[in-house]
Amino acid sequence: MLSDLSSAWLLLAWVWPLLLAVLAPQPRLWWLPPPGALPALLTAVLAPTGLQLDLPWLILGTTLGLDATARLYLLFTALLWLVAGVFAASMHRPAPSGAKTDCWQTGRFNALFLLAMAGHFWLILGLDLISFYVGFAMMGLASYALVVHEGTPEALQAGRVYLIMALLGEVVLFAGLTMIAVQTGSMQPSAHQLTQLDDLTIALVLLGLAVKAGIFPLHLWLPLAHPAAPVAASAVLSGAMIKVALLGWLRFLPVGAVAWPHWGSALVLMGVLTLLFALIVGLTQRDLKVILAYSSISKMGFLLLLLGVLLLEPELAPVGVPALVLYVAHHGLVKGGLFLGVGLRKQAGQGWQPLILAGLACLALAMVAAPLTSGAVAKYVTKPLLTELPATWNWLGPVLILANVATVLLMARLLWLSWQLKSPVTPATASANSHQRGPVIAWSLLTGVILLLPLVLYRPSAWLGDAPGMMAGVALAAAVIWLTRLGLNPLLAAVGRIPPGDLLAAFSLATHRLRLLHMRRADNPANVWRQLQTRLSAQRATPPSHHTKTARTPATAIHEPLTWPVVGALWLSLGAALLLFLLAGQLD
Known part of the structure; x- marks a missing residue:
């Protein structure tokens, strides 16, 4: 009986936000986003590892489970969704008495926020191919509405780019997962069965998820979507959603089962290219959220590099897979905290600003792996993956040192621009912004959790991190700031020369x-x-401008004549094709 009750939490974790999404359009239920993440958070904390629930009646048979990887993914993403949900609810809190409010806009955002949350939790807990794909598609399509929510021309343009690339990625992923089912004969393939995959299948799985991960040159949507979306959506887009790509690769590629030298080498090279390209372009940006977007791209490049190492050296998988997942959890929480902190820097009252700046500084230090931070621990656990490589890969050491210094410069630029940013909230309007108290408290608690992570995760020997590299980066950043104040910085000419979206x-x-x-x-x-x-x-x-004839209001931003019918038809067509394929396989 207790086992059945525990298994039911696996179903409730993703069904609960789905049920709340149905109720969210009601104006009086503006507070629904935060409770949507609570069952998933409780499941990650309380449910035993290895728990599994078979649902033969769902689609063509669904298996939910909580292995060690899914537990850590569910834990940090549910925490991030919870805090971002507080921001979403605060953003759509009813206006003061006598003021007008757009109830449709509020309900629409909350419903789609919860729908994206449900899809995200479903793909984490789903151990079969169908669950992963359906959750992935649900999350991706709902995220489009979050990107275009503001209804500005920039948001609509970012939404178009996101929608095109998301649909292309889903089509490619669908083809890859279908081929996995054909070649392994299972909807829940084991690592041994995945060794039977051919190169085309691996390429499809890699490319389909590389779009969501923002791997160069498929990153074009990410620096456009992040600054266009509301801060609550940006936090979960960068902190949680793009991380599912690594989860899919770990589940549906033969990681640790057999060596794949050509694919491993290709992933290492693509990871290095993505890492360096994003850092260089990020240093030329002026917008805080765009800088954070390029920072996310660079970190996904680093994770792709580590995944390539595991394909090169499969014997490292028992150490490497937990290290990758821990690094993902660290980066997801820190990057989500940075996005939320930047939002508070722009929206909260003057009294909160010293606390917000201090929190941003702590999170930036964690991002550059400063001693005594979660970044130092995350970097420590990934070192074995880089030290065990053959001598032909020794050039990676200097490249990663250069990347560390560039990351310090990027975070220094972020803090410098944050310091210079003036809050639009004045004492005269502080009473109208009193609803920011909840987001500030939630963000402060999240920052506190991140600061305490090193004490919980690992032994003191891991707390120092890469102190010499970080100090070199800090010294270089100080020199750049000094030259800038003297008007002698030659790099200023590059600032603003590369627009967000670069290649596009x-x-x-x-x-x-x-x-x-x-x-x-x-x-x-x-x-x-x-x-x-x-x-x-x-x-x-x-x-x-919103007042020009071409501008569209937020309430009509996602109601383009063809957008939603085309999206719905494509999604249903993909689902129908998968259904017919599986039924044909069963009849055989």
Whole structure:
């Protein structure tokens, strides 16, 4: 009886936010997002490892389970969803008496926030291919609405890019998971069965999840979506959702079962490229959330590098897999805390600002693996993966040292811009922003948990981390700041030169120039050139505004004529194809 009750928590963990999503559109239930994560958090804390629940009546048979990896994933993501839910509820708290409020906008955001939460918890607990894919698709499609919630032109553009890339990633992932089912003959393949996979299947699984992870060059959506989304959505997008890619790779690739030298080498190289590219571009950004977005891309590159090492050296898997999951948990909590802290820096009253700046400084130190932080512990446990590599990979050492220094510079830039940012909240408007007390308290508790992690996770020998590398980065950051104050910093010319979306912006510029060239050949060059110059000058002189005819309000932002029908049709088509495929397999 106790075992049945414990197993029921596995179902409740993801069904509960799904049920709350049905009730969320009611204005009086604006407070629903935080309670949605409570069953999952309790399951991660109280349920025994190895718990499993078979649901043969769900879809074509679903298996939920809580192994060691799923427990840690569920623990840190549920905590992050809980704190972000406090921010979401505060953002849509009823307006003061007499003020107007958009009840549809409030209910829509909360419902889709809970729907994304349910999909996320489902794919973590689901041990079979169908559960992972359905939860992944549910989370991805609901996240689109979170990205475009503000309804600004920037949000709508980011939403279009996100939606296109998310659907492409889901189609590729669907094909990869289908081929896994065919080649292994199981919806819950073991590590030994996964050794039968061919190169095409592995490529599809890698590419399908690389979109969500933001791996170069499939990262284009991430630096656009994060700054466009509300802070609660940005926190879970970067802290929780992109991390499911690593969970999928650990479950559906033959990690630790057999060596895959060519795939391992490819992942190491792609990880290094992603790591360095994101750090370099991130240092040229001005927006705080864009800087954090590129920081997330760089860390996902580092995790891809470590995954490649495990494919190269499968005997490291017993140590490497827990190390990767621990690093994911550290980064998810810290990055989510940084996004929420940046939101508070912009929205909270003046009285909270010293506390917020201090918390951001602590989280930034954890991100650069400063001594006595969770970052130091996370880096310590990943060292065996890098020290056991063959001599041909010795060049990784200097590259990672360079990346560490660049990460310190990136976090120093984040803190510098945060320090210079002026809070829009004045004492005169402090009473209208009293609802920020809940988010500040929740964020402070999250920051406190992160600061206590080293004491809980590992022995004192792991607390020092990479002190020499961090000190070198701090010294370099101090020199850069000093040169900047003197007006002698040559790097300032690069700031703002690379827009968010980098490659996408370069592609747009190239196509624009090709159109110019075509028009100049087709008509009088002088007249066409003057017309284009006039049009571009007019666009720069009149930036997009909510009050222009082309602007759309948040309430209508996701109701584009074709967006949701097309999305729904594609999703249902994929589900129907999977259903027919599995039924055909059963009939055989």
